[in-house]
Amino acid sequence: MTTTHLPASHDGAPLELQERRAPWPLAILLAVAFVLVPWLGDDYWLNAILIPFLVLSLAGLGLNLLTGYTGQTSVGAAGFMAVGAFASYGLLLRVPGLPLPLALAGGGAIAAAVGLVFGIPSNRIKGFYLMVTTLAAQFFLEWVFTKFPWFYNHASSGTISAPRLELFGLDLHAPAGRYLLVLGCVTLLTWVAVNLVRSQIGRNWMAIRDMDTAAAVIGIPVDGYKRLAFAVSSFYLGVAGALWAFAYLGTASAGSFDINRSFQILFIIIIGGMGSIAGNFVGAAFISLLPLLLNQIGQGLLGGNVDAGQLQNLQKIIFGVLIIWFLVKEPEGLIRLLANLGERLKAWPLRF
């Protein structure tokens, strides 16, 4: 598995001696994201690119906590996203006057509870066998949200849509509002995740990932931490699912959270970087921009009369090739490539 890297800023000093300071680039990035983008960005960019990118990053983060940090491969991510979406919908619908953040958190909490249940087998089942059991979650949850009309309020279409999107009396239906909602959730949860993986919990997860037998030998309660990872990961996925349904799609059904979504999220963490927080964002950007880019290139080269089906096939092939190529060349993902590039640029123009 991948190895972990301590933050590169400590210059040989013990961790506790370091001065904690907010890195400037991050502050600027946040300022741009929170102020400049909603002010300047047009609706197409916000709706079609930035919102899905942020939600997918959050979903990737959730899966990364489980797969990248704890080493429990899951291919049921979309199932837990569905739980979050349908649970938030149910809460908003059935609890009058519930504020939106609480509905999102509640959806996440319910997803976490479901994740905890599906994480129980992890105490006996490992590796590929465990991975296949996460498929059970995927298919079972998809079935539940199709078969029982109670979950989608007996709508004949079987879909859910956000009843109301408002916060402190502000209407969030405009693209900029939804963007800020998503950005706020992602920033908060990313900050929590960064701290979580640097805490005792995160260290224990990584010990379990690197070798769970050894982790048990040094006294880490392996089963409990694996289940905790399932619960926390499902919380993140649940919130991401609710945002995906309400802030991006607007109207969602169980079909919005099928197995292909699960694979998409798995690819985000493979391409971005397993066991890396920033990697999720890079991976999600890659996954959401590549189809647009290929579309543009396809239309530019072939003058608009290109068969949509063939373009999709071509996209699939390029996607698959890229995944294999990444695994061969840089198993730690795009984020590692970027880091290497940064190191090189530091020494530029000297090679060593």
Place this chain on the structure above:
Amino acid sequence: MTFFLETLIGGLLAGTMYSLVAIGFVLIYKASGVFNFAQGAMLLFAALTFVSLQEQGLPFALALLLTVVVMAIGAIVIERTVLRPLVNRSQITLFMATLGLSFVIEGLAQGLMGAQVRALDLGIEDVPLFLGEVMVSQFDLVAAATAAVLVAVLALLFNRTRIGVSLRAVADDTRAALSIGINLNRIWQIVWAVAGVVGLVAGLLWGARQGVQFSLSLVVLKALPVLIIGGFTSIGGAIAGGLIVGAAENLAEVYLGPYIGGGITPWFAYFLALVFLYIRPAGLFGERAIERV
């Protein structure tokens, strides 16, 4: 009682179809430790190639032969471009590479040969047979017989030929096999080619039943519970797992389905597998892993 028997036998026969897909997995897992998610895509590719060749007017046998050749070439290409560069990587990395591979193969198959549904006629009449009072689908019987023949051929290949013996040596201990001069790369190519042929047989049977189309590649999701019940390393397990899943799925849909809303086949097999796993974490016939620090 007759109805119960019909359901049971129908399930068992459908189960042999699952086993066929699972066997392709087991072959590759045993020889190269790769959990090959692309097996479903290979199945689709093989069936599509065969149908396309037949549409060009080629006779059955020639089309079959050519498809086998194509699958063998595919196996060599995969070994060169995917397996060899990833040698000695963790199993999960290899699994993810096969996920990427499945995208490539699916894209190629549909891009080259079209995405529309093709009918495939294997010349098997699907008229129900009556054994006593129990109605059995003739097609299912033929499929089961094909599976039996395939397994017998594989058993002969593994036990009676030089290639088979070296293959088992690789599966048993890769390092030892390497050190006595077995060409690992060659073995991998052969195994992937054999898995491709197994995929072809499974693809033809499934394709004749539901038409050759993209959903064929999803058969792989049917085979996964079969695999974990039987264990990744045992062909016998794949067969037993297939029969168990097929029978249980049919019985559950008929007797349990009406109570909880029906349509439970997509996940029932997975739950069954989970229960089995909880009791035996390495499947019914899988090898127990011994863990050391």
